[in-house]
Amino acid sequence: MSSPSDILPTPFPGAGELGPLLPPLTEQSKPFFDALREGRLVLQRCAGCHRVRGLVAPTCPYCGGQSFSFETMSGEGTVHSWIRYRRSYLPAFEALMPYVVLCVELDEGARIFGRLVEDEPGASPDPYAGMRVGLVLERWPDGGVTHAFTRRRESGP
Amino acid sequence: MTALPPVAVVGLGTIGCGDFSQESLASMTNRAVSAALADAGLERREVDGLFVHIGSPRGLDYDELAMLLGLKVELAVQTWSHGRFGATVIGTACMALQCRLIDVALCVGAFKSSIFARIGETGSIGFFEGMREGGGPHAETPYVGMVAPTAGAAMSTRRYLERYGIDRELLGAIAVAQREAARRNPLAMMRKPMSRADYEASPYVIEPLRVLDCSVPTDAGVALLLARSDRAAALAQPPVWVLGFQGVHAGPNEFIFGQPGLGIHQADVFDFVPRGADEPVYRRAGVAPDDVGTLHCYDGISTQVLWTLERFGFCPPGEAAAFVQEGRIGLDGELPVNTAGGHLSEGHSNGWGHMVELVRQLRGQAGERQIAGLRVGQWATTLGDSLVYANELA
Numbered sequence: 082m083s084s085p086s087d088i089l090p091t092p093f094p095g096a097g098e099l100g101p102l103l104p105p106l107t108e109q110s111k112p113f114f115d116a117l118r119e120g121r122l123v124l125q126r127c128a129g130c131h132r133v134r135g136l137v138a139p140t141c142p143y144c145g146g147q148s149f150s151f152e153t154m155s156g157e158g159t160v161h162s163w164i165r166y167r168r169s170y171l172p173a174f175e176a177l178m179p180y181v182v183l184c185v186e187l188d189e190g191a192r193i194f195g196r197l198v199e200d201e202p203g204a205s206p207d208p209y210a211g212m213r214v215g216l217v218l219e220r221w222p223d224g225g226v227t228h229a230f231t232r233r234r235e236s237g238p
Numbered sequence: 239m240t241a242l243p244p245v246a247v248v249g250l251g252t253i254g255c256g257d258f259s260q261e262s263l264a265s266m267t268n269r270a271v272s273a274a275l276a277d278a279g280l281e282r283r284e285v286d287g288l289f290v291h292i293g294s295p296r297g298l299d300y301d302e303l304a305m306l307l308g309l310k311v312e313l314a315v316q317t318w319s320h321g322r323f324g325a326t327v328i329g330t331a332c333m334a335l336q337c338r339l340i341d342v343a344l345c346v347g348a349f350k351s352s353i354f355a356r357i358g359e360t361g362s363i364g365f366f367e368g369m370r371e372g373g374g375p376h377a378e379t380p381y382v383g384m385v386a387p388t389a390g391a392a393m394s395t396r397r398y399l400e401r402y403g404i405d406r407e408l409l410g411a412i413a414v415a416q417r418e419a420a421r422r423n424p425l426a427m428m429r430k431p432m433s434r435a436d437y438e439a440s441p442y443v444i445e446p447l448r449v450l451d452c453s454v455p456t457d458a459g460v461a462l463l464l465a466r467s468d469r470a471a472a473l474a475q476p477p478v479w480v481l482g483f484q485g486v487h488a489g490p491n492e493f494i495f496g497q498p499g500l501g502i503h504q505a506d507v508f509d510f511v512p513r514g515a516d517e518p519v520y521r522r523a524g525v526a527p528d529d530v531g532t533l534h535c536y537d538g539i540s541t542q543v544l545w546t547l548e549r550f551g552f553c554p555p556g557e558a559a560a561f562v563q564e565g566r567i568g569l570d571g572e573l574p575v576n577t578a579g580g581h582l583s584e585g586h587s588n589g590w591g592h593m594v595e596l597v598r599q600l601r602g603q604a605g606e607r608q609i610a611g612l613r614v615g616q617w618a619t620t621l622g623d624s625l626v627y628a629n630e631l632a
Contacts, residue, residue, distance in 0.1 A: 095383075102380040104371055136372055136504050142490035143506070161501055162397035164389055165445040174383040182384045184393055184502060192501060194379045194393075210400050227381050 087120030088156070090220035094198075097173035099225030110137050112151045117226040122156055122216055124191050125149040135191040156216025157233070158187040163197070163208045179203045183230055185214055196229040208232075242336040244631055246470040246477030247328075249278025249463030252594050254425035255585030258457040259352040263298045264306040266459040267348040271307055274461035279474035280342060285309055285463070287340030289331045290316040291323050292588065297349035313340050320375075321538065322486060322494070324589030325623045329483035331464050341469060347590035348459035376494060377503040387494075388452055390503065391539040392444040394496035398541065399446065401500065402556030406446050410437035411562045412540040413450045413582050419569055420579025422606040425591070427454050428583040451540040456585030460594055467631075478600045479628050481614075482523030487622035494621055497545045497555060514551025519618075523626035527551050530626075531612040532599055533573055534592035536619040537580040543567070545620045547575075569607055577607050592617060600629040 093099075106114060116123040126133045129146030133154075140147060162184040169175045174196075181197040198217055199205050213233035220226050251273025258266050275282055288311040293299040298306070300314040315330055317323035324347055331343035368378035368385055376390035384390075399406050414434055420426035432450070440450040470477040493503040501507035515526040527550060535546035544558035552573065553561045561567075567575035578584045578595035585591060596615045598604045618624040 099381060104369055104373070104381075107371070110371065134504070138372070142504055162393050162400070164384075164392040164396060165442075166383070166389075167442040167445060170385045171380065171383060177383070180383060182382060182389065182393075184397070186501075194377070194382050194384050196383050210397075229382065 088216060088218045089120060090218040090226050093219040093221045093227070095173045095175070095177050096222070098223045099173075099221035099227065100223055102171070102173065103225070109139065113137055114225075116151070116153070117218060117228060118224075120218060122154045122228050123151040124154055124187075124189070124193075126152045126189075133187070133189045133191040135193045152189075154187050154189055154191075154216070156187070158185040158214055158230075160184070160208050160210055160212040160214060161186045161192055162210065177202055181208060183208060183214065185230055193228075198229050198231045244467040244479055245332045245335045245464055246467065246479045247462050247597050247627070248465045248470050248473045248475060248477055249274040249280060249461075250475075250594060250597050251275070251277060251461040252425070252590075253459040255427050255456040255458055255587060255591065257352050258459070259350065263348065263350065264302075266457065267298055267303060267346060267461070268307050270348055270459035270461040271344065271346070274344070274463050277475060278463045280463060282308060283310065284342050285344045286311050287313040287331060287334050287343040288315070289327045289343060289345045290314070291327045291345075291347045291590070292317070292319060292349040294319075296320065296351065303346065309344070311340075311344075321536065321588040322619070322621065322623075324593060325483065325617050325619070325625045326485055328462065328464070328480065328593065328625060329485060329623075332480050332483060335464060335466050341465065343464040345462045345464065346460070347588060347593070348461070349588070350457045351455040351586060352457050373503070386444070387538060388444045388447055390493070391495045391541060392447045394493065394500050394502045395539070395541045396446050397500045397502060398496060398545070402559075404556070404559045407438060408559040408563065409451060409540050409544075410434045412537075412543045412567070413437055415562065415565065415568045415571075416537070416576050416580045416582045419574075419577045419607060420583035422569070423578045423584060426579040426584040427456055428579065447539065447541075450582075453538045453581035453586035454583065456587060458585065458587040458590055460587065460590035462593060462597070476601050476629065478597045479631055480625060481525065481628050481632065482519040482521075482624070482626040484517065484519040484522070484622065484624050486619075492621055495539065495542065495545070496620065497548050510548070510555050512549060512551040512555065517550060517624070519624040519626055523614075523628075524632045525614055525626060525628075529614050530573070530616045532577060532596070532609055532615045533575045534580070534596055534615065534617050535576065536589055536592075537576055537582050538586060540582060542620050543575060546618050549620060549622065550616075550618045550624065569609070574609055577604070577609065589617070589619075596627050600627055602629075
């Protein structure tokens, strides 16, 4: 298990409050969001089959195992798929149009969604499947923290 | 095992698609129900089972519906608050009839989507499923900026196009074929001619999906009446038999967008192998995909047509985009698909416009759209649910 140092969040470049965009926070989902505030991305690893899952769930979707532990992810991964918003749906993200959301396969195996952080949205080259990305954290004006991804420099063939 | 008694659709009522925002849900629903009863030659008091697809706030809940429409039923079932469950509503009615719990089933798909003003908008504000514990039903994850069903569809579409090396502009054949069919459907919302150039000029909503890849929000009201064979034969319309049914599949590998194995949302990554004629719905109906004369599928997004063709074995994985070219899914094609225009052009009726069209086609009442010599029609979706209808018992 890797133990990367905590990531310092940068300010969320959009606007508004994170609170209304969060699912109900329960004892089960809190560890994920609490860890983000502490500078880490954590997901559940099954104690039975040892696979990491992307959605917080009481049962392992792969083997049905009931035991798990939250584990800190390296935050490194590759792009599995991606989309680019050409119509704004959420006021909080409007200033970031046209923003990209990635489906990232983390090196630990789980796939999760996260925005691609870009200096000039729409001006960078398109992402592509297999592109390397790394975790960034963003702090919202109301103090909440969410995860996003940034391009990693190509390491060559 | 004793054979189950056959069940048929015996009555059909629809108010069509459009903006009914000034009409009450009760009035919309009542018009559809009254039309279905008149069509079948049945009295309101003869309905003893009620099967409601979409409840409050977009539709009427079962209790309100029965109360305001003067229905006295002994069995009421209601599914959820938006799409997906049309076939399940009808399949559940069939089971209740076959178990002789009831004699006449009323299935209702009536709701308002006029609150979703723009094409591609469904699911932004006021679509509370996005805030569920496990994420939205289309992988909505609002806290990372991912909302609207179109987003999950776009994510799967991109993966699918790359996985099989498909040119995204091939998707245009779906919207164009369905628009061409809708032009011959007086109930359709979108009847203006559409060319491939029009499609390619259509702006992106969420890349790689264009506006014309997205369904048209509509209000709708459809009622279907079903009865067993002992009752069906003596009624006013030719019966349309429900030969086979299979339900909505669910689980970590079932995501509404994509064939299984694309690895979006919680789904795993694997090579999808369709079961084709071994799908239970075909075995139950005693038919094979080759026997199907028209396919009707849930098309909130154009790519769902491709994934359904592949899931049910009409095309090998990755080949549906090539198959739908050259008019093969048009009214005169090899396999006419969504012949009333579907969600993309008739209006997003959550599958009920498709059910109306299947019944009309199999009765021989589809007018300008009639498929000659049709015997078997199928409803199928990317979530695996399906109904096989026929105009004669095998």
